[in-house]
Amino acid sequence: MPRTAIVAALLALLCAAAAPAHAAPVDDALAHFTADKFPETDRGIDELVASGAPTAPAVLGALGDGRLLFDPGSHRVYYAEASGALDDAATGARADGVAQGALKKVRLNNGIRSKLAAALGGLDLLSPDRAKRLAAADTAFHTPDPKSLAAIDAALGRETDPAAKAALLQARAAVVATSGAGPEADRLGAIATLTARGDGDALNYVNQAAAAPDASPAVKNAASAAASSIRFTLSLWQALQNAWYGLSLGSVLLLAAIGLAITFGVMGVINMAHGEMVMIGAYTTYLLQDLVAAHAPAWSEASLPIAVPAAFLVAGAIGVGIERTVIRFLYGRPLETLLATWGVSLILQQAVRTAFGPDNRPVSAPRFMAGSFHLGGLEITAGRMWIVVFTLAVFAALQVVLRATPFGLRMRAVTQNRRMASAMGISTGRIDALAFGLGSGIAGIAGVALSQIDNVSPNLGQSYIIDSFMVVVFGGVGNLWGTLVAALGLGIADKFLEPFAGAVLAKIAILVFIVLFIQKRPRGLFALKGRAVEA
Amino acid sequence: MQNHRTFGPRGLVFLAVLLAAAALVPASSLLTPAGSALHLSTYAVTLVGKYLCYALLALSLDLVWGYCGILCLGQGAFFALGGYAMGMYLMRQIGARGSYANPDLPDFMVFLNYHSLPWTWWGFSSFPYAVLMALAVPGALALVFGYFAFRSRVTGVYLSIITQALTYALLLAFFRNEMGFGGNNGLTDFKDILGHDVRSDGTRAALFATSCVALALGYVVAAAVTGSKFGQVTVAIRDAESRVRFLGYRVEHYKTLVFTLSAMMAGMAGALYVPQVGIINPGEFAPANSIEAVIWVAVGGRGTLVGAALGAVLVNWGKTYFTGAFPEYWLFLLGGLFVLVTLFLPQGILGLVDRLTARRRPGPPAERPVAPEEQVLPRPVAE
Amino acid sequence: MAGETAPLLDVSSIDLFYGAAQALRRVSLTAELGRVTCVLGRNGVGKSSLLRAVVGQQPIRGGAIRLGGEDVSRLPTHARAKRGIGYVPQGREIFPLLTVKENLHTGFAPVGRALHHVPEEVFELFPVLKSMMGRRGGDLSGGQQQQLAIGRALVTRPKLLVLDEPTEGIQPSVIKDIGRAIDYLRGRGDMAIVLVEQYFEFARDLADSFAVMDRGAVVMAGAKADMVEREVRAHLSV
Amino acid sequence: AGETVKVGVLHSLSGTMAISETTLKDVMLMLIDEQNKKGGVLGQKLEAVVVDPASNWPLFAEKARGLISQDKVAACFGCWTSVSRKSVLPVFKELDNILFYPVQYEGEECERNVFYTGAAPNQQAIPAVDYLMSADGGAVKRWVLAGTDYVYPRTTNKILEAYLKLKGVAAEDIMINYTPFGQSDWQTIVSDIKKFGSAGKKTAVVSTINGDANVPFYKELGNQNIKATDIPVVAFSVGEEELAGMDTKPLVGHLTAWNYFESIDTPENKSFIDRWHAFTKNPKRTTNDPMEAHYIGFNAWVKAVEKAGTFKADPVIDALIGVSVPNLSGGFSTVMPNHHITKPVYIGEIGADGQMNTVWQTPGLVVAQEWSPYLEGSKDLIGDWRKPMSCGNYNVKLGKCGGAA
Amino acid sequence: MTDPVLTSSLLYLDDVRVSFDGYKALRGLSLVLAPNEMRAIIGPNGAGKTTMMDVITGKTRPDEGTVFFGGSVDLTKRDEAEIAELGIGRKFQKPTVFENHSVDTNVALALKAPRGAFATLFGRAARDAREKVDGILRRIRLWDHRARRAGDLSHGQKQWLEIGMLLAQDPKLLLVDEPVAGMTDSETATTAELLREIARDHAVVVVEHDMAFVRDLGVKVTVLHEGAVLAEGPLDRVSADPRVVEVYLGR
């Protein structure tokens, strides 16, 4: 039984809400679920829907969520409520005293899931919940079937909400355009509606409308005009979309590099352990999330925001520790910091591996960072958007610290001339430790954000260290604005190249570009000029 | 002033040890019975042979870094290119003995549906050609890359990072099967070199001896270069590049020449390395490998040629030993070693030796690795 | 005033080594509030080394350095700055990438918040600085940097001002200005000044007392009146 | 007695591959420990020699040589990536020792000294595609072959491409995409997949994306809202271990193809999992397919040693062929003359708990095709290490053994 | 280019303008130097003296203006090394020596000899090189310090070393930026004498603020101010010029 037929059947069921229940067919239908075979389950859904049993929506919902259970012995079917209590699938009555352990779950696969979605979606077309109706209309749009036309029209007749109505109209247009049937005016109208929608699906449907065997010349012309118009719009949106991807990649690069812009760019330490600070930030996030989940589950949505200061402190403290025990003996010998911090990075990696194991740690996304939304033809994923915002905020905060606080001034003085700074009464040791701590702390913060998009594993840092150095140097060492522009610029360039060249060649092209660019500007993008630099 | 003692006592000892090893080690491995106290196992011979190749790589790096201030973070690229040249020769020697018994194409080309040998492979069935390429390809890359970079006056970290970008780009490129170099798997399963089975003890001993000689030769060349007036100029460039220009020296020529020479040495090291380890693949281009090479030099003593070689052997020996003896903790040990060396042996191991013997002679400046670090690191600029 | 009896700075019999090479041998020096002590000597005799020892940039091996009675020999440089030593080094040592203004502001570190402003006298002494506040220190000409270096030291409100060849590379009119500045600072009476100079006339005009060095040791010392110019000059010639 | 027999364990414990290989080291320690508790082999106790080749391919070769010639191991269990196997291969051949290689790979190899206990492409990739083409799997018509840019994905995709075309899939219905190792920004590619999948035909992604890149890949799938019901992804390198490091809720319904799942409900598996938890003292440690491969490989080796009555490599290599040992899914896996083993193939769905729920399985055991019949160069080759043929690449057309050396 | 002034001059600067990020360091500077002429340049701090030397030696490219050497060589088209090879040597205001080389090597590196990379790699040092170096070392009184690391010298010693390097270079034109800064009066006198001697067969441009020294040189003086020539002539006449007194000498 095709999916749309179920929709129709369910609609009928719903409209004739008070149809008398037939006990026997329900039991027969449910029996299919106990066979533990997908084709049987499939048949069970059809029969259950056809039976018009009042428990059908509940049973189907439970099936979709993996809450539908059966007893292999007695062949009875139950569904679990959210509370864990069991109901009998046939009657809906509470089934107490059934041993949960003996029950098996009715298994699902994607075919069944789609079927369920359509079945439940069909129900949703008339749901009192606006969001459900919108979602159902969207489903209908994406799976156009001539047989669902009646249901859509019925729903259109009742719909009062403008957005839902528009969605239904689009769904209807999709059906009409793809069906290759219907009066010319109807088809032209559908093409117009689809043109207005203007996305890839619309283009696809418009093309199908043009290809329909009985399409009139008018329809064909309209469709091809629509197709080229949609294609043009799409290409504009695509460019914007690429720019957004680039911006988001760039902000990840920036976030990873910005701590290095302090420890390396400002302090001159070739900090190979920078990546490990990022990693430590990510592990802090993981630990904190676990802690919150264990001790204050109500706060679990907030664990990520809490992780920001926590990661800053943890990574910052470790940074201060490294500075005090190792780096501080190496000022004036920056090349040796390469050797020492490489050693430190090996130690930190292995320490984390020993403590947490070599495998990835799961960090889940809070709700506000999950999913995506549309902005015109742009699809923006919430997580990426927050990372962009967060990165820019970190950047701004850092600029303020460096430019507008005595600490920033002293830090720059110390790194430019340590001996003289000391003679000016600046406690160089303290400034060094704090500066290294700041850089490390910011790396830690980067780890919080990266835990959302990458592996939280002992290798996390290694995958960012090269890119980070590349960005800092490309932007011009010590120039924070340069780091910003370099990161965003490289991100955007990469994302514009990727569609043509593929990810690998795009990356090679970027590297070659950097090499060539440095020939033109041997001191990076935002090189300082003049005596001050050579002095 | 002019440093007439090209080698110095330390260099002579180094050369003597190498040449003795070239003669004695193969003898011990081939002529003494396996149980004997004098016997060196093939395992040990191969292992040390590999270290010697690393030592030559380190030497080449010290030449540019220690004596000319060019911190090349892409030295591994030259090494790998030399290795590929040799690997291609070895692949061609397999002939029809590959899995698919194709007389013209290496196995990986057969299963990737190549129909004929790409032009890049022409000529590699000839050993002299392969050796020439092992020198010429890294050399030419360094020449072109160096000429443009040095002419544009790219210095310090900027140069370091573009050399890193170079090796990283090559890594990605060689990963691609389209390049026709075996992709990620690289070249392996070699059979013959110059008609001898690469796996036989005799060939291994010969390869070992060749590595010793190559390292000795590399040292002689490097010492001659650094001991000449040319070497003094490069040290001057390292310390005050623009001042050298005002004396009328064409800095970019000097740098390009050392860089090219060093790349060729690295290429030679790679070419000797491949038949001894039996595989060459893009992993050798990994930026981390080049950084490790820098670390060997730093551990041994930057600006002391012997130290660089020593550092390479020691660090790699440590790695071999630790990964076997403490597989779960070796990174702590190696990492700790690096930290301790930096803190307590700022001039590397040979720096320590120098310090202990400093009272005897002031030492020629070229042998003193203290350099104003500004040469490599631009003065930090705060925004 | 305490200065009448005990000198503000009392360097007594210090030794200083660079590696194995001895640069100072049992050097002693005093400086009193309201007076200029001038250190003279040929190239390489150890004048700068002596000042570096005083400010704490170079450790000493023997002897002691007392500031206002307190032994500061073991204190780090920045702690000595907090106790009132202002330093104008040879070669200026401007922070090249900080602007002139920022260079001056680095002097706030050792003083309390209330003093976080550049004293007006700095601009009165060196008006050129005022017009260059936004330029990077490293871009200034040599002489301008020298003026900045002195101004910067004054921002720390030093009790002891240590100047290492402040006239080097300075145009004659500014040398006169600097001379007037030092004279003015001496006249305020709340500052002891140690001045290293090669330019004999300049030193002679300003100094209240002299120390002449040769080969790492002080070979002549005393009040200006006690000095015989010919003998001093003899020590300065080759 | 008294003397122990050494067994080499050659898995990376640091570097990029540690994430996957450390577990295999642990399972080998457990297996050897259990065997010793049972009295060892041929009356001798086994001793594991663990080394860390650190995800560094030349180091693999060095360590292999050390294990064989210094430690005198009787056999080695090790490697994950194909390149590490390629790197140690000459050493095993030269020094005539045995390597058990437990990971699915691209095939096109059949060496006397290696026993391939992981899947060949026809034991994983082809059945997965078959499933997706079936009505049950959604009757997929359009294919995205996405992989990390190295030999295993490249070769597997070449085989799949040939296979799909043979099954009548048009070239424009196949999209092939490669990404570098450790790719972490999947925005463009996932949106391309989405676009490719919105052409009106049922689309699926066949993923040979390697280890580290998977987490960001799946996170991006979730973020861009690609549900398994729209475009299912079937992965060959994502196991329970990888999933343990992910929030799997957005992934429910996506597929994996393996020869073993932790969720397989057999007494053997349950017992194995319990022993594993006890051995690692961690009731949450997952099991996965390559672990089962080592389980099979190790037991086969023990059995072959007992059959041969010696630990010497040559007799054991000969004795291994035909050895049949229980696998963890309730059947027996047999070492075939091509040094590969017979395996059942399972398609599983990722569940919210990070486990795979089997949705399909091959009716019986599948024999490995070490040489793919779908590739021009290898379609005439077979491997058979039984005497008298003793050849890993016998050309049936020419009637001779190629490349003997 | 047939301007007689140009062709007969060794160094010819005309209307040279240089600006840094908008700051005009040279504003139409013109200067002509005859072969074997010694010229003293004075002027306030920041007048552009060092910048002028930067322009001549190729360190700074002028925005506008012509700079010719030997009547025909356009220096604005050459880089530092080429200019040095043409025979222009320079002593920097801040002494710059090769800190890790010994004092004698510093001088030897400056010694006039083929500068090519292959020449230094394969060439043998000239037989008289050693003597020349020794002679210079004695002359700059660093003979006793010849084996020391140049970086360990005191400030004044470095000044001398740099003068020594300039002598070794034996250029046609010497640009000497503040040679006596940090020297005692007697050393100053010695230096003046040294420069006079050199000037017999070399052209020399000396920048100094030490009027006694400039007087000792006894040559024509050019006063720069705000990037252009303010006055030119014998020292006595120039120092009587009220504008010079106003901006430079002070009262």
Ligand SMILES: Nc1ncnc2c1ncn2[C@@H]1O[C@H](COP(=O)(O)OP(=O)(O)OP(=O)(O)O)[C@@H](O)[C@H]1O
């Ligand atoms: N950092 C150093 N390392 C080693 N030796 C040094 C160092 N600094 C100075 N010296 C040596 O110590 C001695 C004294 O140097 P110092 O700089 O104190 O001399 P000075 O009197 O200030 O000379 P000048 O007038 O030239 O500035 C000199 O011989 C010098 O070479």
Ligand SMILES: Nc1ncnc2c1ncn2[C@@H]1O[C@H](COP(=O)(O)OP(=O)(O)OP(=O)(O)O)[C@@H](O)[C@H]1O
């Ligand atoms: N690279 C630069 N960037 C910005 N300003 C510069 C730069 N170089 C020089 N200047 C400015 O140009 C002016 C001229 O400087 P220059 O060094 O030539 O002066 P000078 O005459 O040598 O002074 P002094 O006698 O103090 O050495 C100064 O005001 C200086 O600040």
Ligand SMILES: NC(N)=O
């Ligand atoms: N064999 C693999 N998965 O590399």
Ligand SMILES: [Mg+2]
């Ligand atoms: Mg001094």
Ligand SMILES: [Mg+2]
């Ligand atoms: Mg000047």
